[in-house]
Amino acid sequence: QSVLTQPPSASGAPGQRVTISCSGSSSNIGRKTVNWYQQLPGTAPKLLLYSDNQRPSGVPDRFSGSKSGTSASLAVSGLQSEDEADYYCATWDDSLSAWVFGGGTRLTVL
């Protein structure tokens, strides 16, 4: 049972927009910024978004993030086949004194 809750799966057709939610609490998302990671099949995770909505250099602007209260969201617009991957949210939890990840969401491009 992850501290951060994500839907196990999401899907969309090429060109569509998909959002992935990440629900936490006042001890984590409610007071800390959220980061998102993308893990393509068989590869190491890669930083996708940091500080709720900032894109590292090289990440397409099709990826965007938002946060409200104790929940965060990752949006992927203009879906492409190469976006098929597992996506994880993460943040620091003050109560646990630990970094926490969401359980991950597998994104399928139909």
Added chain:
Amino acid sequence: QVQLVESGGGVVQPGRSLRLSCAASGFTFNSFAMHWVRQAPGKGLEWVAVMSYDGSTKYYADSVKGRVTVSRDNSKNTLDLEVSSLRDEDTGVYYCARDSDYHVTAGYKDYWGQGTQVIVSS
């Protein structure tokens, strides 16, 4: 360019110990906090441990507390993870990751190694 290369994985019997290592290059190692993150087969990412840039601060996941020790050698640009009393549930790929900050709670994991596989089996 930033490179993180993990080593030390393998097949280990339950109850034994294992020391993993992460060799860092391409950046000023002693300016960044460093993490260990693991992933069991077919499962999600699980954060394991973090150590501050100077080794003065470290935190561990509850699931491994008491069995795991993280350490670093800034003169050799290496990060280690010692796991003792290995259990079946310790099986997985272990990644080291650089934090964007020198502090342990405020940044994000901006670079990751390719991981080293640990299999706990008799």
